[in-house]
Structures are given as C-alpha cells and as structure tokens.
Amino acid sequence: MEHLKTIVFDLDGTLYEDTHHFQYYANLLKGKLPFEKQTLFEEDYIAVGEGTHTLKIGRVYDAKKDLILAHLNGKVTNGWTWEGVEVTKEELTSHYPDSLSFDLFDMLSIGDLWWVPVSIAKHYGLTSEQAYAAFLQTREHMMTDDFILEPLKEFAQVLEKLHTKYTLVLMTNSPQTDSDVILKKLGFTSFFHDKIYEANKPINTTDRLTYISKQHHVPYNQMLSVGDNYINEILPAAIMGCKTICIDPFELFKDSEANYTVKDLSELSALLDKSLLK
Ligand SMILES: [Mg+2]
Structure with missing residues (x-):
C-alpha cells in the first residue's frame, strides 16, 4: 500500500x-x-x-x-x-x-x-x-441520546493519525442526518476531509470513486477503499484499480478480489497502523 x-x-x-x-x-x-x-x-x-x-x-x-x-x-x-x-x-x-x-x-x-x-x-x-x-x-x-456508541479505542487512535497524513473520505448509503449523529457519537466528526452521503452503492460506487479521484487529484491506484460489504465497497473499487480492505466477520469472502481481508475492527486497526503509519 x-x-x-x-x-x-x-x-x-x-x-x-x-x-x-x-x-x-x-x-x-x-x-x-x-x-x-x-x-x-x-x-x-x-x-x-x-x-x-x-x-x-x-x-x-x-x-x-x-x-x-x-x-x-x-x-x-x-x-x-x-x-x-x-x-x-x-x-x-x-x-x-x-x-x-x-x-x-x-x-x-x-x-x-x-x-x-x-x-x-x-x-x-x-x-x-x-x-x-x-x-x-x-x-x-x-x-437519540439513549443510544450510546463507543468507538473502538485503538481504531479511534489510528483514524486520528491517518487524518493528518492522508485524505480521508466517508462514503455511506445512509442519509446525512443519521450519519453525522453517528460520527459525532463516535467522536470522528473532524477526521474526514470529504463526506458522501446517500452514495447509492453499489450502483454508483464507480461514479463516486471517479468523483473522489478528480476532486482530490489522486489516481485510482493511490486510493484505498475500506468496507464490510464486498459488493458495495470492495469489488467495484478493485476493478477500478483501487487498493481494498474487506472487513469480513463471517468469512463469506475467502476467495475475493480484496488486497486484504480482516475479520474485525481490531484487525483493521492493526493493519492500517502497520502498513500506513509506520
Ligand atoms: Mg457497511
């Protein structure tokens, strides 16, 4: 990477x-x-x-x-x-x-x-x-305030460091109101340089990645897509030549196009730390 x-x-x-x-x-x-x-x-x-x-x-x-x-x-x-x-x-x-x-x-x-x-x-x-x-x-x-969402500590630390060295983009199918509340609960509000809501993945994944590439002047092979939905976030990105990390807790995608597969957020944190922050 x-x-x-x-x-x-x-x-x-x-x-x-x-x-x-x-x-x-x-x-x-x-x-x-x-x-x-x-x-x-x-x-x-x-x-x-x-x-x-x-x-x-x-x-x-x-x-x-x-x-x-x-x-x-x-x-x-x-x-x-x-x-x-x-x-x-x-x-x-x-x-x-x-x-x-x-x-x-x-x-x-x-x-x-x-x-x-x-x-x-x-x-x-x-x-x-x-x-x-x-x-x-x-x-x-x-x-609501009744719903408490705690970030995984080690992931929060990695994300904080990543945002000073890389351009971080949030791309979600959820609407802005819901997503912003979740980001706030996690304490991640200031970590993203760009946010795409209601992304309509997988239908529009390719268009969105093209937009990101143009907007942030970055070729596909210098972009990394991270997600837990193989069809939405991994396969279309891999086809375009982006690097990919698939979060696959149920081991559904063993023979996949992903560059890396992790089973949870803890493994993801370790991988990002080792390969992008060292
Ligand atoms: Mg997801």
Missing part, C-alpha cells in the same frame, strides 16, 4: 461494530408478533447467534416458500425447510430455474445482522410493512 494518498471508508459495520441495535431491532420485531410466537422467535434468534440454526449469514430466506437457501453467485446450490430438512435437488431446480434476484421483502439475502431477526419475524408471519416500521424505529432510536 505504498504511495497511498486517499482512504475511502464506509460507515456502518466499518467505523463501528456495535451490535446493541440489532438486539433492539429484534425486540421490536418480536413485540409485533402474536404472543404465542414470541418464544419461538426468541429461540430461533438465539440459535442463529450460536450458529446452530439452518438460517445463517450468507444464506438466503425465501419468505414466500418459507425456505432457506444456499447459493453460488445467485445459483441455488442447497435448500432447507425452516426446521433444517434438506429439500431435494429436483424440487430446487423446479422452484429456482433461474438465478436468484434479491429484494427487501420476499427474497432476503442474509448479508449482515440486520437480516437475521427480520427473516425470523417473517417466518412467524410478520408483514413487510411491520418489519420496515421496526427498522425505522431502530434507526430513530440510534439517533
């Missing part, structure tokens, strides 16, 4: 790795279910967390057919019922002749922890409207 000039950071899951808000979200979703389903929800949520449930990060939940799917680039490879009974290959081929296309309502790609409680809630009958209301309520809660 020699000659690097500019570092582009994602926000959620990249500058902080708080998980309290997922529990808050899960509780809200659970509360919207009929009373007799709430214990079942709770049991499933714990089982997913312990890795003993068929539903896992990296898989897909087909809410219409109530099936859990594994896939490779959208092509279904395995399928299970909610209880974990494997679906036959014949059945899978007839259900899913084409590549999967994901949406936010019926075909849920379990890409991060946001998608776990919502999939369970949908399994127990929650509507998409109810689930979305719970999501908005959670985002709102994150803006």
